[in-house]
Amino acid sequence: MCAALKRCAYRHKGKIMENTNIVTTEQQAPNTISASNAIFNVQALGQLTAFANLMADSQVTVPAHLAGKPADCMAIVMQAMQWGMNPYAVAQKTHLVNGVLGYEAQLVNAVIASSSAIHGRFHYRYGGDWERCTRTQEITRDKNGK
Numbered sequence: 001m002c003a004a005l006k007r008c009a010y011r012h013k014g015k016i017m018e019n020t021n022i023v024t025t026e027q028q029a030p031n032t033i034s035a036s037n038a039i040f041n042v043q044a045l046g047q048l049t050a051f052a053n054l055m056a057d058s059q060v061t062v063p064a065h066l067a068g069k070p071a072d073c074m075a076i077v078m079q080a081m082q083w084g085m086n087p088y089a090v091a092q093k094t095h096l097v098n099g100v101l102g103y104e105a106q107l108v109n110a111v112i113a114s115s116s117a118i119h120g121r122f123h124y125r126y127g128g129d130w131e132r133c134t135r136t137q138e139i140t141r142d143k144n145g146k
Contacts, residue, residue: 035081052077055087062091075101083111 038044052074055062066072073087076094080087093107113121126133 035078038078038081048074048077051087055091058088061088063094065096066091066094072101084114085111 038048049070052070055073055077056066056068056070058067062073066076073091076091077087080090083090090107093104095102095104109122112118
């Protein structure tokens with residue numbers, strides 16, 4: 001509800017009296033539509049398609065594996081809608097592995113943390129030998145993949 005203050009001044013026995021009334025008005029909630037319902041709503045689907053095309057035209061704000069690919073951008077837009085997140089931010093946290101779209105752990109962490117699946121935030125505990133945790137190794141494969 002939105003409240004607007006309405007002032008009314010009038011004279012009473014030579015003095016100016018002020019009357020303050022609160023006038024309330026109902027605000028309409030914005031039209032929201034779920035990603036799954038959007039594909040069955042012609043107007044919403046048109047808006048999603050236009051947005052996905054705009055996103056696919058991006059040169060810098062989407063990763064190379066999405067640039068110029070409106071259908072792939074549409075998938076990102078719909079997933080972002082479902083998660084209630086910015087499609088460009090979601091796109092930046094995606095990658096391809098053997099032609100399959102993957103999500104970075106940072107994004108998955110944010111999705112879970114912002115959902116009602118957990119209360120509070122993640123707490124991490126590390127175990128084991130610290131030397132093994134901080135050491136990095138390079139793994140090389142020969143031409144046979146071993």
